Amino acid sequence: MNILVTGAAGYVGSVCAAELVKQRHHVVAYDDLRAGHRQAVVDRVHFVKGDIADTERLKRVCKQHQIEAVMHFAGDILVGESVRNPRLVYRNNVCGTLSLLEVLAELKIRRLIFSSSAAVYGEPKSVPIQEDHPTSPINPYGETKLVIERALTWYYRAYGINSAALRYFNAAGATGDLGEDHRPETHLVPRVLAAALDPDLSFEIYGDDYPTPDGTCIRDYVHVLDIAQAHILALHSLSKRGVSIYNVGHGKGYSIRAVVKAAEDIAGHRLDIRVGERRPGDPAVLVASARKLKRELKWEPRNSDLKNIIRSAWVWMRKHPKGYRK
Numbered sequence: 001m002n003i004l005v006t007g008a009a010g011y012v013g014s015v016c017a018a019e020l021v022k023q024r025h026h027v028v029a030y031d032d033l034r035a036g037h038r039q040a041v042v043d044r045v046h047f048v049k050g051d052i053a054d055t056e057r058l059k060r061v062c063k064q065h066q067i068e069a070v071m072h073f074a075g076d077i078l079v080g081e082s083v084r085n086p087r088l089v090y091r092n093n094v095c096g097t098l099s100l101l102e103v104l105a106e107l108k109i110r111r112l113i114f115s116s117s118a119a120v121y122g123e124p125k126s127v128p129i130q131e132d133h134p135t136s137p138i139n140p141y142g143e144t145k146l147v148i149e150r151a152l153t154w155y156y157r158a159y160g161i162n163s164a165a166l167r168y169f170n171a172a173g174a175t176g177d178l179g180e181d182h183r184p185e186t187h188l189v190p191r192v193l194a195a196a197l198d199p200d201l202s203f204e205i206y207g208d209d210y211p212t213p214d215g216t217c218i219r220d221y222v223h224v225l226d227i228a229q230a231h232i233l234a235l236h237s238l239s240k241r242g243v244s245i246y247n248v249g250h251g252k253g254y255s256i257r258a259v260v261k262a263a264e265d266i267a268g269h270r271l272d273i274r275v276g277e278r279r280p281g282d283p284a285v286l287v288a289s290a291r292k293l294k295r296e297l298k299w300e301p302r303n304s305d306l307k308n309i310i311r312s313a314w315v316w317m318r319k320h321p322k323g324y325r326k
């Protein structure tokens, strides 16, 4: 298939694009590099620098490469920034995605995989969280993902665009050449490992008085390769299915202290840990039910064992201590 991957110079998109070329798809990466890295786009992927808001450019690229399916990763991901400055995340995640959907509708491209997020659920009422759990985002970032999920139903009915919205929990881990390099980095695994790599850095735990066994928050970490696999399975299941929603999580939760301990084990030394205040809006436990994805698409989180996640991210970070920077 000829597949357009938006946000393919970013963390999850780059891994997914690399997996798609391994399966002999023709992959076009479309990314304006506002947060991504050109070096993260592997050789056999055709790279185009462009903004998803540029509808005419997108249309030309899709026509030129006879695009048949789109995986849409591009978007703003910083939750705190979305609270401080919602107009930016609305413009990029909502207006930008509508620009992309415009192109799909006009060119009759009827397959789309959308990167949604567990942030659509907000404070969970029950865990593990199933897809039919009420959606009630507690920040603009989660709200933008939900707005698009809802639009997808109408775009299916009106224009026949089949889609799958994948609600990832915490993407983590690395492959041989591709890893996580966000600036600023707000994700736990690379932050803990950065502290393991640099003795001058300490690591702050945001609160240890939660109602969990060790008092720290529990989260669900899923290896980026398993997320890529979920995309590929969802793509193959798409035609004539309308709109599907799947959680992408390991289905197991680990506390922050458990992640720190795993990082200490792999690094072979103790970290300088400080315990700070709770962050507003951090639920005590966020764990996915991954049953639907396993049952319907036969997905298995083969790489998402915590040790494997930490080991792969550690290997990548040691090779790339400055991330993708030379």
Ligand SMILES: NC(=O)c1ccc[n+]([C@@H]2O[C@H](COP(=O)([O-])OP(=O)(O)OC[C@H]3O[C@@H](n4cnc5c(N)ncnc54)[C@H](O)[C@@H]3O)[C@@H](O)[C@H]2O)c1
Residues within 6 Å of the ligand: 006, 007, 008, 009, 010, 011, 012, 013, 030, 031, 032, 033, 034, 035, 036, 037, 050, 051, 052, 053, 072, 073, 074, 075, 076, 077, 092, 096, 115, 116, 117, 118, 167, 168, 169, 170, 171, 172, 182
């Ligand atoms: N990483 C996670 O744990 C996680 C969890 C849930 C959902 N998601 C979603 O998955 C997607 C990918 O996340 P990620 O961690 O790889 O993020 P990332 O920031 O590493 O990648 C996003 C990419 O999109 C590009 N981009 C952003 N706006 C663009 C625009 N207007 N036009 C063209 N390119 C643009 C950036 O340059 C970047 O390369 C995002 O949509 C995110 O909301 C990620």
